[in-house]
Amino acid sequence: MKQITLDGNILSDAAQIHDYLKEMLDFPEYYGKNLDALHDCLTDLENTEITVTAPKEDGAIFQKVIRVFKAASRENAGLKVHF
Helix, strand or coil, rough: EEEEEEEEECCCCHHHHHHHHHHHCCCCCCCHHHHHHHHEEHCCCCCEEEEEECCCCCCCHHHHHHHHHHHHHCCCCCCCEEE
């Protein structure tokens, strides 16, 4: 099982989050680095566990990413997300 941690205290903007997830989860080169593309790639993953640590300061983009993770994990039994 692939396991990663997404720490909102380290990754604070959309570009950093998308770059990190693309690299760590082996998203395809054509990954669009937006929330729709993130959802599509997350629903295709198998045997993946992601631990998400929300930032101490309320980051709007991070809250949107969390919503995408929740939706994708409901659709994909192979994706486990812990908050």
